[in-house]
Amino acid sequence: MNVHRFGTVSSTNELLREMAEEGAPEWTAVLAEEQTEGRGRRGRVWYSPPGNLYLSVLLKPDISVVELPRMSLIVSLAVHCALRQRDVSLRLKWPNDVLWDGRKLAGILMEGKTKGETVHYVIAGIGINLRDLRGEYPEELIAKATSCEEAGIHWSPEELLVNLERSIDHHRLSYRGAAWKEARDEWCAHALWDRDYIYDDGTRQMRGRPVDLTSDGYLVLQTESGRMMVQTGELVEV
Numbered sequence: 612m613n614v615h616r617f618g619t620v621s622s623t624n625e626l627l628r629e630m631a632e633e634g635a636p637e638w639t640a641v642l643a644e645e646q647t648e649g650r651g652r653r654g655r656v657w658y659s660p661p662g663n664l665y666l667s668v669l670l671k672p673d674i675s676v677v678e679l680p681r682m683s684l685i686v687s688l689a690v691h692c693a694l695r696q697r698d699v700s701l702r703l704k705w706p707n708d709v710l711w712d713g714r715k716l717a718g719i720l721m722e723g724k725t726k727g728e729t730v731h732y733v734i735a736g737i738g739i740n741l742r743d744l745r746g747e748y749p750e751e752l753i754a755k756a757t758s759c760e761e762a763g764i765h766w767s768p769e770e771l772l773v774n775l776e777r778s779i780d781h782h783r784l785s786y787r788g789a790a791w792k793e794a795r796d797e798w799c800a801h802a803l804w805d806r807d808y809i810y811d812d813g814t815r816q817m818r819g820r821p822v823d824l825t826s827d828g829y830l831v832l833q834t835e836s837g838r839m840m841v842q843t844g845e846l847v848e849v
């Protein structure tokens with residue numbers, strides 16, 4: 612991985628997007644110590660003080676737009692695997708959160724460029740909370756967020772980067788055939804879905820329990836009115 616290291620940036624995803632537009636090759640990455648405009652999923656802000664890990668990796672998978680949900684699952688599985696090296700029980704929450712003790716330890720923002728069915732590139736933006744920031748976090752995050760330090764695992768950003776690189780490299784082509792089936796099964800084995808959630812896609816909300824992933828990586832939700840497949844949105848604790 613060709614890692615470009617920075618101190619303070621607006622957003623590693625934004626910087627890498629600019630590099631991708633200028634023709635950066637696959638496996639280019641941006642690592643920053645701090646972000647001033649860290650982006651979360653669904654337009655949220657990702658609180659990004661120094662001491663945590665902020666990494667974006669450029670991927671150019673040979674897939675179509677319909678298959679894109681697979682990439683999000685694959686990257687979250689790779690992050691989960693890298694963090695698990697330190698013997699800690701972590702779970703995955705659809706679409707791509709890594710949880711410890713039911714709270715978010717790492718979040719992933721997948722962005723990219725597509726045209727019609729074609730995927731030009733994908734940017735996997737990975738934020739991992741390393742330091743215990745409970746005294747510093749904004750109030751609304753304290754109940755929902757945790758960190759490696761709180762989970763009792765200690766990583767420096769550089770040590771974790773080495774593991775992440777190995778793990779993402781190991782998983783990044785697992786979007787087809789037997790490797791995809793294996794990745795999907797492994798993701799399901801670590802998923803936290805033995806409970807009801809409110810599914811919210813911005814336009815509708817409904818209560819349901821996640822039960823499976825389809826072969827394309829869509830989530831299958833058991834709702835009162837039957838099973839439904841969802842591709843975007845999020846699950847909110849009831």
Ligand code: BTN
Pocket residue numbers: 621622623624625646648649650651652653655657664665666667708717718719720736737738739
């Ligand atoms: C989420 O909402 O769970 C996704 C958070 C993703 C945060 C990471 S930090 C590195 C990269 N740069 C960003 O601006 N966002 C992602």
